[in-house]
Amino acid sequence: MRGDSMKRETYAEINLSNLAHNIHSFKQLLSSDTAITSVIKANGYGHGAVMIARELTELGIDRFAVALGQEGVELREAGLTDSSILIFTPIDEANVAEAIRNQLTMTIFTPAQATIISQQARELQLPATVHLKVDTGMARLGVRSLEEAVATLEALDTEWITVEGIYTHFANGDDLDHPEYTHQQFNAFRDIFEALEEQGYHFTFKHCCNSSATIRFPDYHLDMVRIGLGMYGYNTDSSMDGMLDIRPIMTIKSHIAHVKTVPADTPVSYGWSHYTKEPTKIATLALGYADGVPRSLSNGGQFKVRGQIVPIIGRVCMDQLMLDVSDVEEVAVGDTVLWFGDETIGGLNLEDTCNMSNHYHYEVLCNLNQRLPRIYHS
Numbered sequence: 001m002r003g004d005s006m007k008r009e010t011y012a013e014i015n016l017s018n019l020a021h022n023i024h025s026f027k028q029l030l031s032s033d034t035a036i037t038s039v040i041k042a043n044g045y046g047h048g049a050v051m052i053a054r055e056l057t058e059l060g061i062d063r064f065a066v067a068l069g070q071e072g073v074e075l076r077e078a079g080l081t082d083s084s085i086l087i088f089t090p091i092d093e094a095n096v097a098e099a100i101r102n103q104l105t106m107t108i109f110t111p112a113q114a115t116i117i118s119q120q121a122r123e124l125q126l127p128a129t130v131h132l133k134v135d136t137g138m139a140r141l142g143v144r145s146l147e148e149a150v151a152t153l154e155a156l157d158t159e160w161i162t163v164e165g166i167y168t169h170f171a172n173g174d175d176l177d178h179p180e181y182t183h184q185q186f187n188a189f190r191d192i193f194e195a196l197e198e199q200g201y202h203f204t205f206k207h208c209c210n211s212s213a214t215i216r217f218p219d220y221h222l223d224m225v226r227i228g229l230g231m232y233g234y235n236t237d238s239s240m241d242g243m244l245d246i247r248p249i250m251t252i253k254s255h256i257a258h259v260k261t262v263p264a265d266t267p268v269s270y271g272w273s274h275y276t277k278e279p280t281k282i283a284t285l286a287l288g289y290a291d292g293v294p295r296s297l298s299n300g301g302q303f304k305v306r307g308q309i310v311p312i313i314g315r316v317c318m319d320q321l322m323l324d325v326s327d328v329e330e331v332a333v334g335d336t337v338l339w340f341g342d343e344t345i346g347g348l349n350l351e352d353t354c355n356m357s358n359h360y361h362y363e364v365l366c367n368l369n370q371r372l373p374r375i376y377h378s
Contacts, residue, residue, distance in 0.1 A: 010254040010287045011373040014047055015342060016055050018249040022231050023059050025245050029214060034221045035205065037086065039228035040075075041067035046292070046368040047232060047250055050078040051376055057083065065226060069095050072104040086131060086165075089141070096120045105129045105164060109142045111155035118157035130156070131165035131205070134192055136185040138171050146195050153201060165205035165224070166193050173213035174236040182213060186220050212236050215244050233342075234361050238351050248350065251341025252368075256305070256333050258284040259325070268322055269314025274299050280313075281326045285337055288319040292368035293339075294357035301356055304338040304346055305331060340364075 026036065038061050039045075044052040053064055053075055065086040066072050072085045086105045090113060097120050099106055108114050108130045121128040132149060135142030143149045153163060168189040172181040186208060193206055206222040211230030213220060233248035235241055261281045268274040268282070283305065289295045293316050301312040303323055310323045325331045341347030354361055 008373050010285070010291065011375050012047070012368060013251045013253055013341070014051070014374055014376045015249050015251070016376055016378045018233060018247040018342065019052070019055060019231070020059055022233055022246045022249065023056070023061065026214060026227055026230065029218065029244070030221060030225065033223070035063060035224040036061055037063040037065050037207070037224055037226045038231055039065045039226055041065065041071060041088070042366040043370070045228065045232050045362065046365040048374040050075065051374065053080055053083070063224070069099050069104060073098065073102050076102045097124060100124055100126050100128045105131060107131055107133045107141070108152055109133045111151050114152050114155035118155070118161055121160035122157055127160055127162065129162045129164045131167055132163060134166060134168040134189055136168045136188040137181070138169055142168065146192055149192055149196060150199070153196070163201065163203065165207060166196070166203045167207045170208060170210060170213050173210055173216065174240060176239050179216070182217060186217070212240065215240065229361060232365070234350060236361060248342050248347065251345060251347040252339035254285045254287045254337045254339070256283045256331065256335045256337060257286045259331060259333055269317060271315055274314040280324055281331065282313070283323045283325045283331060285321050285323065286319060288317045288321055290318045290369055291372045292364070293321060294359050294364065296357045296359070297353070301353065302348060304348055305335060307346065309348070
């Protein structure tokens with residue numbers, strides 16, 4: 001018997017109607033000649049890259065971005081053969097040929113990379129597409145000067161390589177107090193791409209805006225924007241809530257596996273970090289840190305049962321956690337329990353979970369384990 005034939009009572013429910021709503025909201029911000037690249041790296045920020053990409057294709061999105069070459073290959077093998085897939089991080093030399101065969105668009109920022117890609121494309125007799133990355137303030141990847149940009153582009157064999165785009169990444173696109181940081185980065189980026197264009201280079205796609213910058217800096221949309229976290233229904237900072245109508249597309253649900261009442265002064269979970277102060281009704285969930293619940297939510301995180309917010313008591317275990325449901329009337333085994341997600345159906349605000357666990361939105365979403373089933377509905 002295959003293990004995946006067993007239904008699990010803890011899962012991530014993905015609302016594809018909310019995904020469509022979010023894409024529509026972002027499109028309302030853009031001119032008709034500005035393209036969207038949907039960022040689906042890290043398994044679609046925990047939402048399931050393949051299924052999200054398929055749905056986005058139905059919504060008219062044909063450009064995607066991922067972090068790793070193998071993420072791009074996974075999408076190709078899943079049947080996404082007609083979409084453009086941009087790889088953000090450099091491809092190891094040993095994997096360049098595979099990237100070319102799968103028509104993955106590679107990021108370049110050194111002459112060495114340009115030379116390797118050119119050589120392998122020529123040997124394979126296959127064309128390749130690249131985007132030039134410019135470092136304007138992350139100190140991460142990218143050329144840092146016009147001279148470096150020119151040297152990288154000159155190393156390309158233009159018979160086989162198409163330079164489709166040039167891009168940078170904002171470090172502070174969500175900082176409402178310091179827009180000058182983003183202005184500074186954009187100006188540095190513009191200086192380089194305009195100088196390159198004056199030298200005869202052409203870029204179909206110049207892009208710099210992530211979700212936050214797309215909302216906040218309409219003058220910087222250029223030819224394309226990259227929508228990641230916002231597409232899934234979240235802002236990076238609560239100060240941006242209300243700026244655009246977006247809705248969480250994922251809600252984490254579980255069901256009560258066991259209920260018991262214990263007397264006062266009963267220790268709970270590993271390390272006995274919690275003792276009941278009075279007779280306490282405890283509900284156990286088959287959900288733990290192996291599924292993605294931060295262990296830092298021990299003795300403080302919250303879930304919702306029968307419309308009431310209840311606390312985690314004791315340490316979060318690998319596969320289970322315990323809730324104090326003493327104040328929930330008629331609570332029973334099998335009752336649905338909600339963690340974060342769509343607040344219109346009772347999910348808690350992810351921002352609250354992040355504040356309680358000292359984690360960032362991206363961390364909580366991306367740490368949701370593959371063993372947590374994803375269930376998709378419209």
